[in-house]
Amino acid sequence: MSLVRPEREEEGLRLDAYLPYRLSVASNAVSGLIARAYQDRFGLTIPQWRLICVLAEDGALTQGQIVARTVMDKVTVSRATQGLVKRHLVARSEHHADARSHVLALTTEGRRLYAEIAPLALAYxxxxxxxxxxxxxxxxxxxxxxxxxxxxxxxxxxxxxxxxR
Structure with missing residues (x-):
């Protein structure tokens, strides 16, 4: 791996001008705003909302497919799944080809919740x-x-x- 050095190294790192920092701060601000809305109105965490959204868009998926699609780690997806299954928003069924894996799909209640939240997400x-x-x-x-x-x-x-899109 070859990294390019800044042309004016004497300036040094300035955090407010450092793009990774700016992206992180912007992401945290947006995520915090959305997280409060989803938690307050619907009792959902951001990972739970992402999982619901992916299942609404793509249909039934395994947890491994959700990890790949959302770039969330396995533990985060597992915890989100557990909470959604407990609330009867997601159903878990056996995977026909892999007994160690499960297929996740939105329940009728999960699809109803998605239909309620999606317009709010678009409005934000x-x-x-x-x-x-x-x-x-x-x-x-x-x-x-x-x-x-x-x-x-x-x-x-x-x-x-x-x-x-």
Whole structure:
């Protein structure tokens, strides 16, 4: 791995200008806002919401497929699954090809909750990007996908399957 050094090293690291820091702060601010809304109104954690959303979009999946799709770790997905199964929002069934694995799917109640939350999620997104032009939003999504791919490549991972819908 070859890392490029900044041209003006004498400036040193300035945290507020450091892109990884700015991305983290922005992500934490957005996640905190959304997390409070989901927790207060629906009693869901962010991982639980992500799991519900992925199952609503993709249909039934194994926990391993959810880990790959959401880039959440196995323990986080397992805990989110347990909470959702306990609330009867997700059903767990045996995997036909692998007895050690389970297939997860939204229940009727889970699909109903998704239908209630999805418009709220879209409204939050619209409010967050209200000050940006449509082409800026498109560019931002493209740049974020490229940064994610670059980070994965530096980490020795395969390129992510990122949708820019």
């Amino acid at each position: 997104e619209a409010a967050l990007i209200a000050g940006l032009a449509p082409e800026e939003v498109t560019l931002l999504k493209r740049l974020l996908a490229r940064l994610q791919a670059a980070a994965g490549q530096l980490n020795g991972e395969d390129p992510p399957n990122v949708s820019l």
